[in-house]
Amino acid sequence: xSASKMEITPMxxxxxxxxxxxxxxSGTGHWWGQRLTAIALVPLAIWxxxxxxxxxxxxxxxxxxxxxxxxxxxxxxxxxxALFHHxxxxxxxxxxxxxxxxxxxxxxxxxxxAAVALLFLTAFVAILRMAL
Amino acid sequence: MKDTPSALRMAxxxxxxxxxxxxxxxxxxxxxxxxxxxxxxxxxxxxGLGVGTLLLVWWLAAxxxxxxxxxxxxxxxxxxxxxILLFLWTGALVYHFLNGIRHLxxxxxxxxELSQVHASGKLVVILTIVLTVLVWIIGLVIW
Numbered sequence: 001x002s003a004s005k006m007e008i009t010p011m012x013x014x015x016x017x018x019x020x021x022x023x024x025x026s027g028t029g030h031w032w033g034q035r036l037t038a039i040a041l042v043p044l045a046i047w048x049x050x051x052x053x054x055x056x057x058x059x060x061x062x063x064x065x066x067x068x069x070x071x072x073x074x075x076x077x078x079x080x081x082a083l084f085h086h087x088x089x090x091x092x093x094x095x096x097x098x099x100x101x102x103x104x105x106x107x108x109x110x111x112x113x114a115a116v117a118l119l120f121l122t123a124f125v126a127i128l129r130m131a132l
Numbered sequence: 133m134k135d136t137p138s139a140l141r142m143a144x145x146x147x148x149x150x151x152x153x154x155x156x157x158x159x160x161x162x163x164x165x166x167x168x169x170x171x172x173x174x175x176x177x178x179x180g181l182g183v184g185t186l187l188l189v190w191w192l193a194a195x196x197x198x199x200x201x202x203x204x205x206x207x208x209x210x211x212x213x214x215x216i217l218l219f220l221w222t223g224a225l226v227y228h229f230l231n232g233i234r235h236l237x238x239x240x241x242x243x244x245e246l247s248q249v250h251a252s253g254k255l256v257v258i259l260t261i262v263l264t265v266l267v268w269i270i271g272l273v274i275w
Contacts, residue, residue, distance in 0.1 A: 035239060038232050045229055049267065056275045060202035064195050076192075087185065090178050116182075123189045126196035 030089060037086035044079040064130050073131035077124065084120035088113060166253045174231045177224040184221045222267055227260040 099105040194205035
């Protein structure tokens, strides 16, 4: 069969396709978010591990000064934005897979979101404090 | 019907005849394979790295704090339990990083042949060991 003869007949309504949100009403946002942050984390993780290696055993003043330099602070902020977004998306799927009770699942999801948000904000404020 | 497992396997075929169908294999009797093992390991390392962010955030907060606070965080990381955590963190990061790239290749529609899946899986395992050891050798030389 040639490629030009292959036609896909969608089983969804036109309105459903335009909205593109599917049965879960959340669309492909979660999937894209996980991939986008994963791609961003590839170079950021390499940079982070290499710079950590370069600063092993450095005194406090040198470490704080290095983090506070604009380019390093921006890359670190980008790293923690991507990292904690990626983390909450990943943990959400794990929790949804393994916790079956409706109430327990919601409670654990909310606790996880709160913990990830607080960790992110702590890292965020710490970096800004050294940069500004 | 003899017992619960066989009761669960009871079904009717299209002629309405009662048949005993095989049940989808449960994890306990499923032969471990590199595909499933690496898949669950991706989750385990991901969750582990999530716990590891506690150490990262502590280190950042300590760096933004006083010399004494930084000395306490750096001292913990340099202690035996700290070093073990750091080693596990390195291994988990390298594995999740490499296997994540494997997942991104699949997302792009590449490497789906079973032979390719097995080959990329073995490559990820070998590279994880090599890169983790390499990072630690470099780190210990610098330290």
